[in-house]
Amino acid sequence: MANMGIEILGTGHHAPARVADNEDFAKIVDTSDEWITSRTGMKRRHISSGEPTWYIASQAAHNALENGGVDPLDLDLIICTTVTPDFQTPSTASMVQRELGAKNAICFDMNAACSGFIFALDTARRYLASGDEVKTALVVSADILSKMVDYTDRSSCVLFGDAAGACVMRAAPGRLYASSLSSDGEGAGLLCARYPFPSNPLQDPALMPQWEDLDSPQDPYLHMAGREVYKFAVKALPHEVMRACQKAGITVEELKWIVPHQANIRIVETAAKNLGVSMDKMVMNLSEYGNTSSASIPVALDEAHRDARICRGDKVAMVGFGGGLTSGAVVLEW
Numbered sequence: 157m158a159n160m161g162i163e164i165l166g167t168g169h170h171a172p173a174r175v176a177d178n179e180d181f182a183k184i185v186d187t188s189d190e191w192i193t194s195r196t197g198m199k200r201r202h203i204s205s206g207e208p209t210w211y212i213a214s215q216a217a218h219n220a221l222e223n224g225g226v227d228p229l230d231l232d233l234i235i236c237t238t239v240t241p242d243f244q245t246p247s248t249a250s251m252v253q254r255e256l257g258a259k260n261a262i263c264f265d266m267n268a269a270c271s272g273f274i275f276a277l278d279t280a281r282r283y284l285a286s287g288d289e290v291k292t293a294l295v296v297s298a299d300i301l302s303k304m305v306d307y308t309d310r311s312s313c314v315l316f317g318d319a320a321g322a323c324v325m326r327a328a329p330g331r332l333y334a335s336s337l338s339s340d341g342e343g344a345g346l347l348c349a350r351y352p353f354p355s356n357p358l359q360d361p362a363l364m365p366q367w368e369d370l371d372s373p374q375d376p377y378l379h380m381a382g383r384e385v386y387k388f389a390v391k392a393l394p395h396e397v398m399r400a401c402q403k404a405g406i407t408v409e410e411l412k413w414i415v416p417h418q419a420n421i422r423i424v425e426t427a428a429k430n431l432g433v434s435m436d437k438m439v440m441n442l443s444e445y446g447n448t449s450s451a452s453i454p455v456a457l458d459e460a461h462r463d464a465r466i467c468r469g470d471k472v473a474m475v476g477f478g479g480g481l482t483s484g485a486v487v488l489e490w
């Protein structure tokens with residue numbers, strides 16, 4: 157398994173049609189284009205006008221299959237990552253399977269928040285490397301964050317957008333691959349959205365114990381301790397990339413491209429400095445999408461693949477960080 161890499165056959169993405177720019181946010185909260193641009197690098201983001209998560213996930217998956225020339229019936233595995241599914245059950249992966257007609261695939265969802273794509277890619281690679289029945293795998297990451305954003309909270313609402321990204325892959329013996337994944341539940345309360353579970357008519361308030369819980373508001377909106385997550389992110393990003401490179405037996409300089417989670421341009425600039433690499437190596441698109449959670453890496457990856465920035469033989473790192481707290485990087489040869 158150690159020297160079992162993956163070949164990414166095709167990539168794809170899809171974003172809702174509606175685009176909201178910084179001026180749109182200045183109309184609903186006390187903010188400005190100047191603040192958002194200088195603090196985050198963001199200009200625009202796509203916002204769902206009703207498109208469900210399963211729909212944008214299916215469109216991204218369809219585009220990846222078409223890009224790779226892969227028949228949906230050849231898929232053995234579909235992993236979907238999302239923190240904003242449309243249903244508790246079925247999984248979003250099952251809905252994608254239904255849309256694609258990929259009836260031979262096993263399907264499940266994973267949630268590692270903004271690191272989801274990295275965790276899912278690594279899981280898919282482990283299935284592929286096991287040499288069992290999974291020969292072709294699809295990873296699709298989709299989030300409609302507008303479902304859980306509080307549009308009265310200026311400190312968070314300007315950051316997030318909606319999108320889906322996907323890639324289809326198979327095993328590639330001997331091709332470079334390594335990963336570095338981390339989780340830290342101690343930081344669980346720093347980025348949190350409660351499940352909006354209704355109370356039931358049979359519960360007795362007197363019997364309800366004082367459960368130890370996260371120190372976060374009781375509403376179902378997404379809450380983030382921005383500064384703390386920022387401090388975590390600027391350390392996690394270089395740490396995971398360096399560790400994955402070390403495991404792959406290459407130097408950071410040998411990487412042609414780094415595709416980071418698109419949370420904030422300042423995080424990526426600081427991380428690039430800490431890694432000793434130029435920003436030219438960083439694949440960035442957050443000015444056009446904002447932070448789309450686990451979709452952000454595969455959307456940026458798809459754009460860089462389609463415009464031929466990423467070419468066969470390039471050594472590429474992808475790195476995510478976010479809720480959980482989670483962080484992780486994959487280093488591979490394209």
Ligand code: UT7
Binds near residue numbers: 186192196310419
């Ligand atoms: O995807 C998961 C990972 N997420 C991240 O990695 C995000 C990490 N965090 C960040 O990117 C940054 O912390 C933010 C972009 C969220 C915030 O930037 P910041 O430079 O850390 O700002 P701050 O929270 O320290 O706030 C500075 C000031 C505050 O005002 P005072 O207290 O100094 O008067 C805020 O109230 O900026 C104010 N502020 C705003 N002003 C205008 C916060 N949001 C806004 C806003 N417009 N949208």
